[in-house]
Amino acid sequence: MTPSMRQAKIVELARQQGEVSVEELVAAFDVTPQTIRKDLNVLCDRGALKRTHGGAMHPSGVENVEYEARRQIAPAEKRAIGKAAAALIPDHASLFINIGTTTEAVGQALSEHRGLMVITNNINVANHLRVVPSTEVVIAGGVVRPSDGGIVGEAAVDFIRQFKVDFAVIGVSAIDPDGALLDFDFREVKVAQAIIANARHVIVVADQTKFTRTAPVRIGHLSQAHSFITDICRVDSIREVCADAGIALIETGAA
Known part of the structure; x- marks a missing residue:
């Protein structure tokens, strides 16, 4: 799985659950915590997610991801x-x-x-x-x-x-x-x-x-x-x- 596809799936998990943790994402994607933290940093910098302690949350369950952030997904x-x-x-x-x-x-x-x-x-x-x-x-x-x-x-x-x-x-x-x-x-x-x-x-x-x-x-x-x-x-x-x-x-x- 490419980083862009993994990041897209992380955004969708966050949308569905409201919030995701580094620990659960490591288990879900079978990658290192460092890889997940890098993914979360990228997604938060783009505005697709917001940082929380130990993970990240989706900004809203009824609004779309910002346009510039969507451009970077897949x-x-x-x-x-x-x-x-x-x-x-x-x-x-x-x-x-x-x-x-x-x-x-x-x-x-x-x-x-x-x-x-x-x-x-x-x-x-x-x-x-x-x-x-x-x-x-x-x-x-x-x-x-x-x-x-x-x-x-x-x-x-x-x-x-x-x-x-x-x-x-x-x-x-x-x-x-x-x-x-x-x-x-x-x-x-x-x-x-x-x-x-x-x-x-x-x-x-x-x-x-x-x-x-x-x-x-x-x-x-x-x-x-x-x-x-x-x-x-x-x-x-x-x-x-x-x-x-x-x-x-x-x-x-x-x-």
Whole structure:
């Protein structure tokens, strides 16, 4: 297991339990206390966890990890997922990209494409793609969320509904074993639902840490997707959802 994947799992354990100790993490991951302390220092420096005596705690059970901290969780896996998603999208296509660090990786992987029309409520994606030759970037109106540069609210939903595009790239905060797609902000969920409803081919992108996370707001169901790209899927029920719904399950591996 790579350090980034172990750290992602530590964050999820802290989210589920509220707090984790060095002792229990040593036993869970079969590594030295020094390794765990280093992991906790990294995660606390990123704002993903807060230090406690003998361990660390998650900042909140109903809020997402800060955006910059999420960027550092499984970065190699996200880059590989981004490249795989970009490979599904031809030149001269129209597409939606929603908020998230994995969808941001997709946006970065589209740099070599030509003739794209990209409609997004993700300022980070827009800022990256705006300099790509022959790519037209259309950004939704609405309320800019300070935490991550996402644009949310009814104005963004109404804007998205004006389009019917070839592809939608959707990132999520969590995936339940039954295939439910989950997020933390009901305003962002409304935008994601509008994106799904107005695309001909829906691509869900999520690394394996999303299988162990929880979030309170339902976006929809994995069966609404046409393609699901992850680094590795070890959840049999998710594989069954993909098989039953005819979803293309693409696993990229760790890097």
